[in-house]
Amino acid sequence: MLHVRNLSSGYGKLQVLSDVSLAVAAREFVAVLGPNGAGKTTLLETIFGLIPPMRGTIHCGDEDITGLESHQVVRRGLALVPQGRKIFGPLTVERNLELGGLVAGHAFHHPIAKRQLELIYSLFPRLAERRAQRAGTMSGGEQQMLAIGRALMSDPTVLLLDEPGLGLAPLVIRAIFEAIEELRHLGLTIVLVEQNINLALAHAERVYILNVGRVVLEETATRLRKDPNLSALYLGNGHGESKPCA
Incomplete structure (x- = not known):
């Protein structure tokens, strides 16, 4: 469904992503995790056409959407929740x-x-x-x-979500993620960026971990849940909850 190959991008002359590749199957729920500044938001914004890629390709289905502007990307079936x-x-x-x-x-x-x-x-x-x-x-x-x-x-057909639980109360986060799960069951493909690691691992099927603009691990969420040492190795101890403000 969504294929990103050797993608590099950034802001002006500042390169943030370096040769990032990921693949998301139709109706799959994939999380992109990593520390602050790893390039997670840059990845979603490049896929969605808000940031032009420096090199690499982005395909949605059989269509090459590399370098398209966001209004064109929307008409190819992608949407971003910023x-x-x-x-x-x-x-x-x-x-x-x-x-x-x-x-x-x-x-x-x-x-x-x-x-x-x-x-x-x-x-x-x-x-x-x-x-x-x-x-x-x-x-x-x-x-x-x-x-x-x-x-x-x-x-x-593909929904990109950039930290939808950020700053929200636990009950609100639960309602939002129940809705996201319902959308996946209705056939949407989900790509989630989330700082709350436990929350992401509870819902995603597979995980890509970014660090300093590169993919350092691709793994199933199940394995990361069962092996906290592996999670800590790549993500540190950042399993905290979002602070409620609503």
Whole structure:
């Protein structure tokens, strides 16, 4: 489904990723882990077309999406839930969702948009309750639900998530990850960047560990759960929980 080969990228002359390769099968749940500054966000943003690659290739299915801009990548079936949510605070919940569909060419009255909106409101009933509320007045957890919903409005086959549990209360994190699991069961391919190692290992099937812009380990989540020494070797003792603020 998603194949990244020998990818290098960065910001201007600053190279962050060096020859990163990964493969994610259709309907698979893969986590990308590593310390701060390892290049995890850079990887997702390069795949999604926000950062141009220096070299390497990115394929989604049989299509080469290397170097495409993000609006083109969306129309190839990928969606990104960025770190920090980046919702449009002055706009209503429903208007934020509508914009998510428009990026993929789906007007709000389009059957695909209507279907996706129904899915989003079933996953996150709070959004349905607050559809007319300005997004910036909602809690952090509700805003994260909205960020995921906005990405889903493009009807993606691959969902990239950059630390969706960051700064949220445990109960909210649980609800969000239950929704992500439901999306995988519905057929989506999931690529997750997450600082909470235990949380990622509890949900992912396979794991790539980045350090200083390179893949240093590819392993099953099951093995990493069963062998804490292996996890500690590559990830240190960073198994802490996110601090709640919502």
